[in-house]
Amino acid sequence: xxxxxxxxxxxxxxxxxxxxxxxxxxxxxxxxxxxxxxxxxxxxxxxxxxxxxxxxxxxxxxxxxxxxxxxxxxxxxxxxxxxxxxxxxxxxxxxxxxxxxxxxxxxxxxxxxxxxxxxxxxxxxxxxxxxxxxxx
Numbered sequence: 001x002x003x004x005x006x007x008x009x010x011x012x013x014x015x016x017x018x019x020x021x022x023x024x025x026x027x028x029x030x031x032x033x034x035x036x037x038x039x040x041x042x043x044x045x046x047x048x049x050x051x052x053x054x055x056x057x058x059x060x061x062x063x064x065x066x067x068x069x070x071x072x073x074x075x076x077x078x079x080x081x082x083x084x085x086x087x088x089x090x091x092x093x094x095x096x097x098x099x100x101x102x103x104x105x106x107x108x109x110x111x112x113x114x115x116x117x118x119x120x121x122x123x124x125x126x127x128x129x130x131x132x133x134x135x136x
Contacts, residue, residue, distance in 0.1 A: 021073060021080040031086055033066055038079075041067025 019026075024035035044061060045068050047053045053061075063069075070085040096104070 018083060020083050022083055022086060023078055023080050027081060027086055031090060033086070037065065038067040041065040042072070042079075044068075 018030065022030070024038060027033050028035050048058045066089050069089060070081060073080045073082070
């Protein structure tokens with residue numbers, strides 16, 4: 001007997017299930033940002049604004065964390081952040097892969113040499129790439 005309860009032909013957008021407002025536990029579960037760190041950054045930000053931390057100590061504090069950069073939405077005593085803010089923070093903090101960095105560096109060096117336009121290599125393996133200008 002065939003089970004008709006599960007239909008695998010449907011395409012499903014999992015991203016649409018993630019809510020627009022995320023609490024700290026959801027941020028930790030979905031994106032890996034520690035809730036304790038966000039709370040500590042918010043507390044430090046409050047201490048700096050109220051000038052309870054001296055200017056010398058405040059200058060040494062790293063203010064590039066998520067809790068410093070984005071304003072929370074507080075509802076019923078619970079801290080929420082917008083999903084687009086979390087994703088923007090992660091996008092700005094993400095470094096390029098070594099392959100992307102090499103590709104950008106080679107394009108930039110060829111542009112400086114006046115050998116532009118440059119067709120990047122089709123192969124994804126960096127070891128098999130040979131610059132055609134060096135061969136000729």
